Amino acid sequence: MKIIAGRSLASWYFSWPMLPSRRLRAMTEAVRSLYDRNRQRGDAPWCGLAYDFVCPSMGTYPFQWFWDSCFHAIVLSHFDTNGARTELRSLLAHAQPDGFIAHVTFWQRERFEALLSTYSIAYRTPYLSDCIQPPLLAEAVAAAASGPGGGAFLAEVLPRVRRYYEWLHEVRDPDGDGLIATLQPDESGLDHTPKYDRYLGIERCALPDFTAAWQRVAGPYAAVGRDHRAMFALDRFVVEDVLVNTIYAENARVLAELLQGAGDAVGALQWRRRAQATAAALMAKCYDPSAGLFYDLAGAREEPLRVNTVSSLLPILLPDLPQPAVEGLLTHLTNPAEYGAPFPVPSVAMNEPRYLAPSAESTLVYRGPTWLNTNWYISRGLRRHGRPDLARTIEEGSARLVERGGFREYYDPTTGRGFGASDFSWSGLALDMLARLEEHAA
Numbered sequence: 093m094k095i096i097a098g099r100s101l102a103s104w105y106f107s108w109p110m111l112p113s114r115r116l117r118a119m120t121e122a123v124r125s126l127y128d129r130n131r132q133r134g135d136a137p138w139c140g141l142a143y144d145f146v147c148p149s150m151g152t153y154p155f156q157w158f159w160d161s162c163f164h165a166i167v168l169s170h171f172d173t174n175g176a177r178t179e180l181r182s183l184l185a186h187a188q189p190d191g192f193i194a195h196v197t198f199w200q201r202e203r204f205e206a207l208l209s210t211y212s213i214a215y216r217t218p219y220l221s222d223c224i225q226p227p228l229l230a231e232a233v234a235a236a237a238s239g240p241g242g243g244a245f246l247a248e249v250l251p252r253v254r255r256y257y258e259w260l261h262e263v264r265d266p267d268g269d270g271l272i273a274t275l276q277p278d279e280s281g282l283d284h285t286p287k288y289d290r291y292l293g294i295e296r297c298a299l300p301d302f303t304a305a306w307q308r309v310a311g312p313y314a315a316v317g318r319d320h321r322a323m324f325a326l327d328r329f330v331v332e333d334v335l336v337n338t339i340y341a342e343n344a345r346v347l348a349e350l351l352q353g354a355g356d357a358v359g360a361l362q363w364r365r366r367a368q369a370t371a372a373a374l375m376a377k378c379y380d381p382s383a384g385l386f387y388d389l390a391g392a393r394e395e396p397l398r399v400n401t402v403s404s405l406l407p408i409l410l411p412d413l414p415q416p417a418v419e420g421l422l423t424h425l426t427n428p429a430e431y432g433a434p435f436p437v438p439s440v441a442m443n444e445p446r447y448l449a450p451s452a453e454s455t456l457v458y459r460g461p462t463w464l465n466t467n468w469y470i471s472r473g474l475r476r477h478g479r480p481d482l483a484r485t486i487e488e489g490s491a492r493l494v495e496r497g498g499f500r501e502y503y504d505p506t507t508g509r510g511f512g513a514s515d516f517s518w519s520g521l522a523l524d525m526l527a528r529l530e531e532h533a534a
């Protein structure tokens with residue numbers, strides 16, 4: 093790397109005040125180079141298919157993760173539409189006949205066997221996990237379908253995308269209330285979030301305790317052959333998760349638009365209704381008006397998990413959220429004691445007893461630091477609800493985090509220092525947020 097007066101060219105470039113368009117170009121180039129470094133390409137002898145995707149981070153996550161790949165496709169759609177489509181083709185390559193799509197595809201697992209021993213993962217096959225992740229596939233497909241050739245791409249992938257959402261609807265909402273359920277903590281993507289601590293019986297905030305808790309859930313599942321009905325019946329970990337369902341509702345809405353565009357008015361109506369049903373159920377069952385927050389529901393008895401985390405704020409994304417609920421969320425979001433940090437939005441309210449500032453020692457995730465994927469959702473919600481001022485603060489803050497500290501997995505909300513994996517791909521969402529910031533400033 094080129095060095096100017098002892099500093100890298102990248103840090104020099106980013107630290108100068110720049111015209112907005114130059115700033116956006118610099119961010120685009122930084123993301124392009126990151127994605128080139130993290131790109132995985134090859135042939136997989138186990139299935140006879142070629143793969144081509146951007147992995148989350150070469151050091152810790154070299155495989156294809158579901159929601160990461162969806163975020164990557166959204167980012168790629170800014171500068172490499174073909175790359176965005178290729179990313180999703182690899183993700184969809186192992187969509188199962190019933191619709192299920194694994195949360196990790198271990199395309200090149202032989203090269204990383206040592207790393208695999210550090211993961212707690214339920215396998216469907218040695219190459220596919222047996223879990224879901226937050227379902228933002230429709231949004232990713234919509235982004236990748238923009239531009240020339242988008243219609244053909246949609247025609248190619250839409251049947252599998254639709255089947256995936258039908259599977260979620262049929263298999264993951266056994267009580268039919270419009271809210272899909274997760275069956276283990278990693279299905280929310282928020283693996284170690286403190287909102288599950290009590291439910292999982294976690295006392296100490298240390299990785300072995302989480303691994304043991306995960307085993308307590310996954311062990312009995314293995315004993316029943318990981319059959320969905322049996323797993324639900326065990327009632328070990330059944331969570332109607334606010335973040336997962338907010339993303340599900342948004343994607344049901346986007347799926348309806350995609351179906352409408354493809355001429356399937358009946359399917360579009362059905363998914364529009366499902367989107368509304370999920371949003372209504374979030375409001376009716378998860379919103380606590382006295383707290384002004386949304387809470388996950390746990391177990392067959394649907395006990396609210398009353399922990400104030402970023403999940404509780406995610407429904408700001410829902411376009412039809414009633415105004416009192418919007419106001420409630422804004423009060424928390426802007427409170428300096430909770431989420432109004434210098435580098436918002438922390439993943440746990442800073443005044444929660446279980447809030448944990450990031451440290452180089454801890455590998456636990458979603459217990460306090462700021463993550464750019466949740467920032468991406470919240471800032472979009474703020475624009476939908478007429479608060480571009482607050483959206484700008486988050487978008488600007490997210491871009492600055494990357495400009496100062498590079499693409500890290502998460503950041504200290506107070507100092508902005510980066511932690512966790514380096515060269516972490518979905519932090520490239522800073523590009524989408526910066527583009528939005530400039531689009532609305534114009």
Ligand code: GLC
Pocket residue numbers: 148153157159160280281282283284457
């Ligand atoms: C961690 C995160 C999960 C993410 C994965 C790869 O397991 O909790 O959300 O998908 O890393 O980045």
